[in-house]
Amino acid sequence: MNQAATAKSPSPPRRFNLRERIRDRETAVYSILLIVAILFPIVDIYSNDGGTADVSQATRAGTFVLLAIGLNVVVGFAGLLDLGYAAFYAIGAYTYALFASLQLQSSPLHHAVHVNFWIMIFVSMFVAAAFGAILGFPTLRLRGDYLAIVTLGFGEIVPQLFYNFDNWTGGINAIGLIDQPHLPFWLQGPWSGDGDFKVVQNFNFNSDPVAFYVLIVILIALAVILVNNLYKSRLGRAWMAIREDEVAAAAMGINTVTTKLLAFSIGASFSGFAGAYYAANIALVSPDNFLFLVSITVLVMVVLGGMGSISGVIVGALTLYFVIFYLIPGLPQNVTNFAGTIGLSDNVANAISDATTRLNFIIYGLILVLMMLLRPQGILPSRVREQELKHAAVQEDEAAVEMSHQG
């Protein structure tokens, strides 16, 4: 609307007002995230003398960010609780793994297939989206708890299928030696590689964490732009209308069946995306990587970050990833070091370290409980959640006041 106004009236020329831009929280968060994303590998590699362990950790975190963005479409926008989201992730990963490794040679097909990563990432996306629609179809009449149970079942079935169809998928032996992405030929000119005109290094992904890092940052940026576009569109409003009141939405002419199916399949397509990336990055997929815990972790990331807020779920995913894969595993070592520096004997230090190792999950749980107590609306909530909670709090206060009057 603003653009329309400026296009029609020539009077106030639109200037880029930095201060106003920053006041817009979303823009500020995205800018910070982008700056951190660019600076992180440079600073980290420099400070670690070329070590890239942290960068490869960050690429894993990136897959979770992609997953959280996708699940947010289903849970945050359309209000459909999905507890089996890892299933689509698995489907995306296996789609790439099967068509870009030697696996199909030992299958009844007897012929290995190697399709280019850049094609397969979109194929994986569409396959996951198709399965999203397939899952969505029987669950359309379900709501809330019932829907959650059915999606939970789907999430349990899919890894089992990958276990049991072992002549195709390798079952428990997993699929290894998955092809690495290569940049397309038009980017691999004489300026790359070892030739005389070499300007940059060869664009080879061969387990180079930095290349994968750049790729995931680009994928996330793409996902954010696309989901943001959807959020502010006809479809995004229809999702929210269904979340708010399905009957009224239908009476306003929204086809609730197709709209919900779209939520499921668009949500699933992002995890297909993430799955293909993950398979290429780790070069090994096993059904064990896609169990219920993954679905729950992604859901916690979405809730923790702020349901319905895109920037929120990104921050939520990064925070939780840091807690689960960095803070908690590193805790015993850090505790021992700390005990050493304050002068406790080795025996005591080791005992404390043992205790923290055993209490890992309790500490994780406590951190979650604390975060939810301190910020029940999520780290960066959408305006909606903020209002809902405020409203609930006001109602509680009113009820309390009423009670005290009666008493």
Add this chain to the structure above:
Amino acid sequence: MSQAAADNILELTSLTKRFGGLVAVDNVTFNIKRGEVFALIGPNGAGKTTLFNNVTGLYTPTAGRVVFDGRDITGSKPHQVARRGIARTFQNIRLFDYMSCLDNVRVGRHVRMKAKVWDSLFKLPRERREEERVTEEAMELLRFVGIQRQANQYARNLPYGQQRRLEIARALATDPKLLLLDEPAAGFTPQEKVELMALVRKILARGTTVFLIEHDMKVVMGISERIVVLDHGEKIAEGPPDEVRKDARVIEAYLGKSA
């Protein structure tokens, strides 16, 4: 199609809805003419809202036919009915609470929009233009019902009377030929009732036929041209307000209690 049929925007023929042993709407037949204000009245539990739900596709009639604008819509889905051109409001307001007023009305516009997933995903120029147009139209409707200043507030933060108005604006956004209002004046002050009647006349002037359920006799008698009275799911009277008011069965069933 005969001339009479073409004049009718909605024709209900022996419409019946049973819930188990309960007959909520019993063999009801009447026609609504294009461009009139038609009222449906009756005591509580007479089956008025059930009849609305049968027309708008929330329920499927057990028997009988619903013909809208010359087309049989019996058993259509709610969104198909909305697309054909019937919009409604609800007895207990059903807004999208945590969406802005503007967005509520823009959701109403959904059914007249063309943007597909791809258009929205990549923000193609035609999608942008459509969004701009729809925003303008939605603002226009908010002005029409007089709540344009609340455009960016959440629907649930509006006072009760404005919520009723917003619901009407949202319904009008679907470009209806027939607007169903379910007790639009419930809980209104006399002043608000007068304003509502003025609004209904303005809606009529836009070329939308209005079909309303109302308890308040002043409102019903003041704006409606014809009335149907339901009691226990049966039609007991039909005609202009003056006639219905004098009908012995109506007085017994309904007016007798209040007048």
